[in-house]
Amino acid sequence: MTEISVIGGGSWATALVKILTENKVHVTWYLRRLVQVEAINDTGRNPDYLNFVKLDTHYVTASDDLPHVIQQSSTLLFVIPSAHFPTLCAGIDIDLMAGKNVLTSIKGTVGENNMLPSAYLADVFHIEERQQAILAGPCHAEEIAMDKKTYMTICSPNQDLLQKLKPCFSSRYLAINLFEDLRGVEYAAIYKNVVGLVCGMAKGQQYGDNFMAVLVSNAIYELELLLKALYVAGNRMACSSYLGDLLVTAYSAHSRNRTFGELIGRGYSVEQSQNAMSMVAEGYAATKGLYQTAKELRLNLPIINTAYRVLYNHMPVTSEFKLLERNMI
Incomplete structure (x- = not known):
């Protein structure tokens, strides 16, 4: 897997983009605020979060055009607060999500029915569990930004998807565990x-x-x-x-x-x-x-x-x- 589209502009999203670009994964990155987009494309730094981290601009392109970002890859990574997830999803055409693999790191229930993010994606976009994975584990963004040893778990019932995702996040300071209990x-x-x-x-x-x-x-x-x-x-x-x-x-x-x-x-x-x-x-x-x-x-x-x-x-x-x-x- 050489391309991933990332949706979310906070510190955790920034840390994950850092990992991906270090592994030479091409990232198209959606951020809501134009000032962040321009700064990342010009300097490789997110001015609002972890701004001491320098990203490799050869492997990241930021954009405030959500449909464009979604179209750039067959694998999407959602990294936004759970409270904002329904509003964001409401602005996405269901046809854009057809055939996508979706990786989430959203640590809250979603919507009035208190759904898991995976269940919400299945309900709104008809994305099956086998097309989904989640990132979890004791992994603060600040320590990843400083290359401190970290263990992360990628969960999915789809072993093929797990094997494709693992090398995208593995590094000298980041150990990846694979788990099926989504x-x-x-x-x-x-x-x-x-x-x-x-x-x-x-x-x-x-x-x-x-x-x-x-x-x-x-x-x-x-x-x-x-x-x-x-x-x-x-x-x-x-x-x-x-x-x-x-x-x-x-x-x-x-x-x-x-x-x-x-x-x-x-x-x-x-x-x-x-x-x-x-x-x-x-x-x-x-x-x-x-x-x-x-x-x-x-x-x-x-x-x-x-x-x-x-x-x-x-x-x-x-x-x-x-x-x-x-x-x-």
């Missing part, structure tokens, strides 16, 4: 952002390492309950795409969800916290989607419940954590 890893990638957000709330309220360890342990248990209620989970919970991704989001200073949660824990409102950040914290939208999913499944998941009541019912974070304390095991 649905399970998608849910895990969404849930871990809620965990990061709640861990940030705990940090903002000055909880210590002892409580944080219990909180993360309970989060792992909640994830197991959620996956078992949705389908028969595999035996790979301890692998990097499940547990590893959850842990790095819970503990890392690079986690935007943890940062967002910390602001909430320190007493900022949701709106104030969002305005204080230059990037989207996916855990905010993911909380609403997973809360509704858990409710439909009749699951009592205290961590998700806490995040939802604080973020959407505007309950005091201090009193909600006192309640959460009593629900930890």
Whole structure:
């Protein structure tokens, strides 16, 4: 595979374009803002995200023309916040998506029905699971930008697609694992952002390492309950795409969800916290989607419940954590 079209202009998209161009994959890159497009084509730098990264302009062409970008490759990579995905898809002609392989790294539920990104693509564009793959794992954009050793998982039920994608992302600092559990890893990638957000709330309220360890342990248990209620989970919970991704989001200073949660824990409102950040914290939208999913499944998941009541019912974070304390095991 020598060409991929990338849709999305944030830090994670920039990190992935860096990897692809280093591997001499030709990238046509859709970014909404013309100033980003011009800067990338002129200098090889995204002025808004990871602007210290110099991309090889021989292998990347930026454009604000979405249909043009989609037409340039048989493989598309969507890297945008889940809340923006329906609006973006509404502007894409279904005929343009015919026969495309679609790779996503969208870590939130989509639309009013709280659909997985893979299910949403199947519903809107009739793209079968065999044409889809997802990127997941404990892989912050900032560390990839600095060539720090990272492990990433590509998931798809299609082994041929996995084998084509693997060399596009493998490098001296990036190890690629292949996995077939598309649905399970998608849910895990969404849930871990809620965990990061709640861990940030705990940090903002000055909880210590002892409580944080219990909180993360309970989060792992909640994830197991959620996956078992949705389908028969595999035996790979301890692998990097499940547990590893959850842990790095819970503990890392690079986690935007943890940062967002910390602001909430320190007493900022949701709106104030969002305005204080230059990037989207996916855990905010993911909380609403997973809360509704858990409710439909009749699951009592205290961590998700806490995040939802604080973020959407505007309950005091201090009193909600006192309640959460009593629900930890």
